[in-house]
Amino acid sequence: MNEKRKMYRLHFPSASLLIPPLETALANFSSGPEGGVVQPLRTVVPVEKYNGFLGVMPAYSAVDDALTTKLVTFYENMKDTSVPSHQATVFLFDPRNGTLKAVIDGTVITAKRTAAVSAIATKFLKPAVADVLCILGAGVQAHSHYEIFTELFSFKEVKIWNRSREKAETFAQSVKGPAQVCSSAQEAVTGADVIITVTMATTPILFGSWVKSGAHINAVGASRPDWRELDDDVMRNSVLYVDSREAALTESGDVILSGAEIFAELGEVVKGTKPALSEKTTVFKSLGMAIEDTVAAKLVFDSWSSSN
Numbered sequence: 001m002n003e004k005r006k007m008y009r010l011h012f013p014s015a016s017l018l019i020p021p022l023e024t025a026l027a028n029f030s031s032g033p034e035g036g037v038v039q040p041l042r043t044v045v046p047v048e049k050y051n052g053f054l055g056v057m058p059a060y061s062a063v064d065d066a067l068t069t070k071l072v073t074f075y076e077n078m079k080d081t082s083v084p085s086h087q088a089t090v091f092l093f094d095p096r097n098g099t100l101k102a103v104i105d106g107t108v109i110t111a112k113r114t115a116a117v118s119a120i121a122t123k124f125l126k127p128a129v130a131d132v133l134c135i136l137g138a139g140v141q142a143h144s145h146y147e148i149f150t151e152l153f154s155f156k157e158v159k160i161w162n163r164s165r166e167k168a169e170t171f172a173q174s175v176k177g178p179a180q181v182c183s184s185a186q187e188a189v190t191g192a193d194v195i196i197t198v199t200m201a202t203t204p205i206l207f208g209s210w211v212k213s214g215a216h217i218n219a220v221g222a223s224r225p226d227w228r229e230l231d232d233d234v235m236r237n238s239v240l241y242v243d244s245r246e247a248a249l250t251e252s253g254d255v256i257l258s259g260a261e262i263f264a265e266l267g268e269v270v271k272g273t274k275p276a277l278s279e280k281t282t283v284f285k286s287l288g289m290a291i292e293d294t295v296a297a298k299l300v301f302d303s304w305s306s307s308n
């Protein structure tokens with residue numbers, strides 16, 4: 001095996017390091033061919049017998065001259081809780097000749113880049129006064145979102161709800177900062193200025209009637225066309241932003257089944273070609289894009305190469 005072809009776990013000193021390259025990648029993705037991003041819709045292979053899925057996520061960024069593919073598995077209702085519900089590996093290639101340069105743990109990349117993209121959406125779409133953050137879910141993405149949201153924004157209160165209260169309490173004890181455990185999703189959502197949904201729910205857990213007018217919602221879970229996290233009310237009565245129109249119309253149950261109209265891609269907001277209507281109630285429907293993994297893997301590889 002080539003010396004540089006290594007498998008290693010990674011540690012970002014701070015997820016906010018990802019923000020500038022991710023903003024550029026989102027803008028390039030939403031610029032069509034001139035943005036230089038090649039990213040086909042991901043292939044998802046259902047493994048019905050075990051309630052699992054394998055996702056294949058390739059992308060090339062001409063601007064970064066970076067070529068990757070991520071393989072990610074995600075499984076519902078896992079009985080063995082010692083195995084994470086999502087596991088991923090990113091393969092980084094030399095675009096000049098196709099040589100594999102590195103095999104990188106993709107689980108940390110997935111957690112950090114997803115949270116960083118939600119943070120970008122929040123920077124543009126949160127109301128002018130955003131004192132209360134609500135997180136629905138207490139798994140891997142809840143942790144990565146808590147970390148970057150409390151680093152970048154100044155919330156006075158963080159409210160958390162999880163289907164099992166025990167897990168929410170463990171979450172609150174393990175994070176570096178305050179988190180108030182709520183007994184119901186409604187209690188957590190009430191009064192929140194920014195809401196993050198990071199669950200494996202397949203039916204709605206967030207209802208429009210609970211949401212404060214003008215709040216911003218990052219809807220991160222429900223990545224299958226028949227899965228929901230948000231009800232029709234919140235989907236239809238908010239301004240809807242997505243990472244990729246094509247993906248949202250193919251993969252997102254919240255978008256497809258509600259019939260909600262997509263207002264803009266986040267990359268269009270970053271570029272300034274579509275407005276950030278932060279005074280309205282907004283939803284950012286995140287499905288996750290391969291190009292986000294590409295720029296994150298390049299950042300990790302470049303920083304590892306320069307220290308070796």
Ligand SMILES: NC(=O)C1=CN([C@@H]2O[C@H](COP(=O)(O)OP(=O)(O)OC[C@H]3O[C@@H](n4cnc5c(N)ncnc54)[C@H](O)[C@@H]3O)[C@@H](O)[C@H]2O)C=CC1
Pocket residue numbers: 074084085086110114137138139140141142162163164167198199200201202205220221222223286287288289
């Ligand atoms: N948009 C994106 O880029 C990405 C989205 N995701 C999605 O984010 C969500 C969270 O992922 P992780 O934190 O890695 O998963 P996780 O398994 O670590 O955490 C999932 C959380 O959801 C809760 N949960 C499970 N079933 C539920 C249900 N039926 N109703 C309510 N809560 C339920 C669990 O108690 C747990 O706290 C998943 O839907 C995942 O597919 C994950 C990676 C990237």
Ligand SMILES: O=C(O)C1=NCCCC1
Pocket residue numbers: 055072074086110223287288289
């Ligand atoms: O972008 C990703 O990575 C994922 N998105 C949806 C669920 C699985 C992983």
